Each structure stands twice: as C-alpha cells, then as structure tokens.
Amino acid sequence: MRTADLVVVGAGVVGLAIARAALAAEPSLRIEVVDKEPAVAAHGSGRNSGVLHSGVYYAEGTLKARFCRDGNAAWRAWCADKRVPVRSCGKVIVARSLSEQAGLEELARRADAGGVRVEWLDEAQLAEVEPRARTVGKALFSPDTGSVDPRRVMTELAGELAAKGVRLTLGKAFHGRTGEVLDIGGERVTASHVVNAAGLHADVVAREFGAGGRFRLLPFRGLYLYADASAAPFRTHVYPVPDLTMPFLGVHVTLTVDGKAKLGPTAMPALWREQYGGLSGFSAEEAARIGLGHLQLLATDASARRLGAAEIAKLSAQRLIEGARGLVPDLDPARWKQWGRPGIRAQLVDTHTGRLHMDFAVEDAERSTHVLNAISPAFSCALPFGEYVVAHHLRGTVL
Secondary structure: OEEEEEEEEOOOHHHHHHHHHHHHHOOOOOEEEEEOOOOOOOOHHHHOOOEEOOOOOOOOOOHHHHHHHHHHHHHHHHHHHHOOOOEOOOEEEEOOOHHHHHHHHHHHHHHHHOOOOOEEEOHHHHHHHOOOOOOOOOEEEEOOOEEOOHHHHHHHHHHHHHHOOOEEEEOOOEEEEEOOEEEEOOEEEEEEEEEEOOHHHHHHHHHOOOOOOOEEEEEEEEOOEEEOOOOOOOOOEEEEOOOOOOOOOOOEEEEOOOOOEEEEOOOEEOOOOOOOOOOOOOOHHHHHHHHHHHHHHHHHOHHHHHHHHHHHOOOOHHHHHHHHOOOOOOOOHHHEEEEOOOEEEEEEEEOOOOEEOOOOOEEEEOOEEEEOOOOOOHHHHHHHHHHHHHHHHHOOOOO
C-alpha cells in the first residue's frame, strides 16, 4: 500500500490543472494522478478542437464566464514559457440572416460584461479580416481567440508535473474504495482526499462517494471534417450565431495550430461513453440506460429536439458542407473529404429540471471533490478553474 495526500482521478486537462494548482498552493503535498488509459488526454482533452476561446458566449455569473477570458491569457503565457505554439488567428461570428443580429447583440453584451474584447465589423470590414466569410448586416470579431495543439499542451503539462514530483499512474483504473483506501488497478492507495476529474466516467466515480445524484450523463459524439491541402486557406475561425439555450456552438470552420481547416463538429447522441467507432466499449445495459436518457431529454427539452433535427442533417459530409455555406459560400465539397478522430462530450442532464446542465458542476462529498460537468470551454478555462477548485473546495482538506 502507498499513501498520498491528494489523488486525482483523471489525467485530462482539468485533472492535471487541479494537480498543478494544488502543488502551487502547497509544494509539500504528495499528489498522485491516476488514469485508466496508458497516456494522458486520451479522451476529451486530446480530442477537442484545440480552440482557445476568449469567453464571448457565456452568461454572467457562470463559472464558464468567470474563467474563460483569464484561462485564455493564462494558456498564452504558459505556452510562451514552454515554447508551445499558439495560432493567434482570431474568430469572426457571422449572421446568416437579419434575425440573427439580435443574437450578435447579446454576444456583444456578454463579452462587454465579462471584459472580453470584441469588435463590430460591417460587411466590407469582414471581407478584410476573413475574405471567405459572409454575414448579413454586421459580424463580431474576437481577436483573442486562437488555437493550440491540445495533445502537445497536455504532454508538456504532464511533463511539468512529473518533474515537480507529481506521481502519474497511467494504465490503471479506479475500481472503488473502502474508506480512505482506493483500489487503483488492483493496487491499494490510501488518500487523504480525492478529486474526481474522470470526465466521461465522473458520474460513476462520484457514486462511490455518494455524490452526483442530481445528474445523469448523456454522451454526444462529435466529428470534424478536414479540408485537403489544395483548399483555399482561411485567416480566422468562422462561427455562426449559436443557439444560446444549448451548450453547443453550431457547425463552424476552425483552424488548427498549423493552419489546417476543419468543419464541424457534429453532436450526435452516443449510446455509450466511449462510442468512438465500432463496438469497442459497448455495454447493452449502458446503451439502454443512455438511450432512454436521450429519449427523455427529447421529450422534455424543445431545444434538444431542435438540436436532434439539425444533427440528422449532418450525417453526410455533403449535408454538413451545405449547412456551412451560410457562413462560407464558396466551400467546395471536393476539397473536404477526411473525417478526423471522433470525440465524446460528457454532458450532464439535471434530473430536477430535465434539461442539459449548461455550466461546470463541482460537488464536495466525503473526503472528495467531484468535477461533474467539465464541458467546453473547459480546456480554455482549465488553469484558473483548477485554482478555483483548490481555493474553494480543497481549502481545509489537504491544504
């Protein structure tokens, strides 16, 4: 048996950021990060868009609004220190009809409330910033939105923690606990406190500690379609005005850190937690439970029904491209052929309301803290969010 002051379950960006913040607050802590996968960032943290969001979208009072702007700045400083590339391309948010101008006004209001830089562009100014994009009326420009390679960032972050004495136990899953003793891949680990940042499996870990009972997990599968090397280049990300009642931003054009363009993502309901392809990880019991959850969401949430109808139209690359022509009219289907690696969004439903939970969710339980809904823009928010969890949930425990 070995001992630790703090065990973090989940070696994604949130888990590593919390470990980093805890070590900064108390350098003498014995910290162990455990993950069932043989490498860090095997799921959401390594399969996301790589966009560094600026904080335009999020309503005042939410944790997302609180941490996105500062997280963007923190990552830029961290990447500069580590010599990790950042593409500072900015983002335009365009209107597909005059009726969407009201949505842009609301985004501008939220940005102003959160201290996020945005600029109004008329159609001529938009043509100078991103010649391929079109808007009806005005567009919003977010100059601080950028891109990173998320797997490169995660590799560097894990290396930083390991160099400072954090133990990374990979390829060994959390199987449960007996009091303070955790079963980590058949090994016994005594922990003074546990942080659950297990992403797709956070609800399962939480139940071991009597937490998370208000929520149930619904996974959504996302794919990006990549442009080939002969496609006309983009200067910026191009996003639509989103449906602010949903935690999804709609189909958009995203630039990777090396300038490749991708279109998406889809947001199709998944029937099991790791439905990346084929039947790997399939469980009939889990599929039945999650499938019922998706049906219940459709029955209770009109926004979810609109999302479902829109997602059906994205089942083919042709339909996805046609839908995106409202943003970029000159998209050539012949230049968009390669699907990227799928990712799964671990989205929670609040059983008290029957609706998708729109913000991060953190709960405390016996000798434990549970990050239950670390969805987008969790990557952008991770560094200050980790400091928040340490300051507001770990003070008085191991600190």
